[in-house]
Amino acid sequence: MGEYNTSERKTSIIELLKSSGILICANIILKSIQFFLMPIYTKYLDPAEIGISDIITTTTSVILPLLTLALDSSFSAFYYDKLDNNKEKVFNTILSILMIQSLIPVALCPFAGQISEIIFGTREYSVGIILALIAMSLNLLFIPHSVRLRMENRMYIFAFINISASITMIVSNIIFVAILKTGYTALIISQVVTNVVQLLMYVAIPRYIYKFKYVSKEYIHKLIKYGLPIVPTSIFSWILSSSDRYMILYMCGEDQVGLYSIGARFLALLNVVVNAINTAYTTFAFKNKDSQNAKEMYSNVFTLISFLLLGICFTIAIFSRQFVELMADQKYHSAYTLVGPLMFSQAMMAFSNLVAYGISFMKKSRYFLYSTLTAGVLNIILNYFLVKEMQAYGAAIATMIAHVVLFYIMYIVAQRLYPCEYNVKKTMIVFLITVCISLICSQWELKMQILVYIITVIICIILYYKDIRRIVTFFKY
Secondary structure, rough: OOHHHHHHHHHHHHHHHHHHHHHHHHHHEEEEEHOOOOHHHHHHHHHHHHHHHHHHHHHHHOHHHHHHHHHHHHHHOOOOOOOOOHHHHHHHHHHHHHHHHHHHHHHHHHHHHHHHHHHHHOOOOHHHHHHHHHHHHHHHHHHHHHHHHOOOOOOOHHHHHHHHHHHHHHHHHHHHHOOOOHHHHHEEEEEEHHHHHHHHHHHHHOOOOOOOHHOHHHHHHHHHHHHHHHHHHHHHHHHHHHHHHHHHHHHHOOOHHHHHHHHOOOOOHHHHHHHHHHHHHHHHHHHHHOOOOOOHHHHHHHHHHHHHHHHHHHHHHHHHHHHHHHOOHHHHHHHHHHHHHHHHOOOOOOOOHOOOHHHHHHOOOHHHHHHHHHHHHHHHHHHHHHHHHHHHHHHHHHHHHHHHHHHHHHHHHHHOOOOOOOOOOOOHHHHHHHOOOOOOOOOOHHHHHHHHHHHHHHHHHHHHHHHHHHHHHHHHH
């Protein structure tokens, strides 16, 4: 039995590393290219135009969780249930629901003028809102195909489609931003084009044929019942991640939103890793939750990922001034102060997702609502006070604090439902060290930054040394 468990354990870990590796390799070059297109954005689009585009896509995205009904989460939770034709029923039932839901954004298009007037005080930006609604409708249609590919661990196909989408996005951005110069709508048009390409590829390549006979009333009830409590959670997650932009807009104007958006674009460097890990980890976590060594595997994976993500965040944050000065036009250089807090916020969100799988295992999705509600309300309160005093930088700090609170709430709740030793104390010590040092040193001269960086990295390696040895032994034996 011991040999079987050891073999099973190694296979599971290898599958996770392989899946993550495929996605990281598939995306890192293309995401880097997208990132290195930033000089084009900042040359041809002023901060106000980027701010308007960002507000439009942020506004329309709040509708997305209302329309998906968290069925992507339901898909993951029920796909591996051992019932007759279960997989076909889950896929076709969810696809049927989302095909109907995709008509709603189209129905909202005639009201784009009113939406624009509510947000900006003018109907001038109604075209951008229509384009964003169309992009959302297309997105809804390929969600079931995307999730099914991931759940079946068909990562090569998933990666190929996403590579193609990234290439489409890059080419479209160059055409609409630099050549046609369509202004604030350029990035939104590119998203529409990209979503069309993704939809066509998701339908044509995996060949998941829609079969109405597998649409089940029982499954409609079961899937929606599971997902519905997550919808408010998604709304509050949106508030947690996006309310800061509205505070900045109404207190400071579109220019500050544009600066904030440029600071947030540096997250692409981290998101290449985070998205790949999250995508692969969902399948890994659910497939192995009944394994004898599951909790030990989860703990070791969390330690490795936390070490990796904090290292990436610290590296980018401490040298953020040099990165921004290199990549962005001079009018955006002050955005470097935002990069550090936003990077560490994203890392904390990734940690929250990892430690919260116990909530999903127990199918207690209401606790996601309570957690994100608390963090979302806190973020609004912090933004109200900090944006007044520090503009966009205050919003970045508020977001980071709110994500730390979210992490602790998720961790405490998940531990009560599904206890697992994640060594959170050490992770948070390293988090505090790297945050404080990077925020202070980002304004220093490069030579001093390099010296402090090397010393900090050595300290972190010493702190993690025993954990790394333990994990290597675990994987080896």
